[in-house]
Structure formats: C-alpha cells, structure tokens
Amino acid sequence: MEKKESTRPWNKPSRSRESAENYLRAILEIRSSHGRCRNVDIARHLGVSRASVSKALVKLSEAGLVEVVDHDVGFTSEGRAIAEATSARHRFFEGLLRDAGVDADEASRDACRLEHCVSADSFEKLYSHLTRSRPSE
Known part of the structure; x- marks a missing residue:
C-alpha cells in the first residue's frame, strides 16, 4: 500500500x-x-x-x-509520526555526511537543513537506493 x-x-x-x-x-x-x-x-x-x-x-x-x-x-x-520521520531523515543525512568525511558539527547543521527539503517519497527512494547499494558492514 x-x-x-x-x-x-x-x-x-x-x-x-x-x-x-x-x-x-x-x-x-x-x-x-x-x-x-x-x-x-x-x-x-x-x-x-x-x-x-x-x-x-x-x-x-x-x-x-x-x-x-x-x-x-x-x-x-500524528505529531509523533512527523517527529519520528524528521528524526529519521536527520540521522540518515547526518550519517551520510559523516561517512563522506564532514565534521560532526557541520554534518549536524547540514542534516538539519536537508531533513526539511526532501519529500517523503524522495527520501524513501534515496534511502532504499543508498542502503541497497552500500556493502554490508
């Protein structure tokens, strides 16, 4: 669905x-x-x-x-669902930026901006694409 x-x-x-x-x-x-x-x-x-x-x-x-x-x-x-989705986007973008070598403070600030500008559909597709194409750790 x-x-x-x-x-x-x-x-x-x-x-x-x-x-x-x-x-x-x-x-x-x-x-x-x-x-x-x-x-x-x-x-x-x-x-x-x-x-x-x-x-x-x-x-x-x-x-x-x-x-x-x-x-x-x-x-x-509904508020909890939005909070959890926003938090998940933040953690994802922050982790992605940290993995790319961005320092922790800047990664957190940039993740805060990115978490708001990506639609739920785009985020789900990006998340699926990147987690599918990453080697298992």
Missing part, C-alpha cells in the same frame, strides 16, 4: 513546516532523554526564548500535533 503524505500545510516546503519539524524533533529528543518535556527544556534545546516556544506550541496544538498537560508537552499520534 502506498503511503500518502498529509495534506496539512506543514507538509509543503515552507519556513513554518521547517519550524514545526524542528520543534517536534526537539520534543522527541527531550522526551527520549528526560522522560518529559517542558517549555523551558525546548527553549534551552533550540536556543530560543520561552515566549517563542509558547507561541510555537499553540500553533502545534491547534494543528493537532502536540498536547500540553500539566506543563508536560506530549505528542498526538
């Missing part, structure tokens, strides 16, 4: 989609390492103000991607 991309606006290339994906990936990373996620954790992680985080969380909540209960930021099922 063919996967369909969501028709919501953040799945179209845009700065708002990139911002949403960055917030969702940050929430995923924070929850994975700390078990919970608060506004202040996101602000520290992304290097932004708590006011910026509050505004972003309102938008993400209105979009049906996150829920905030007792100051703990969690995902809806």
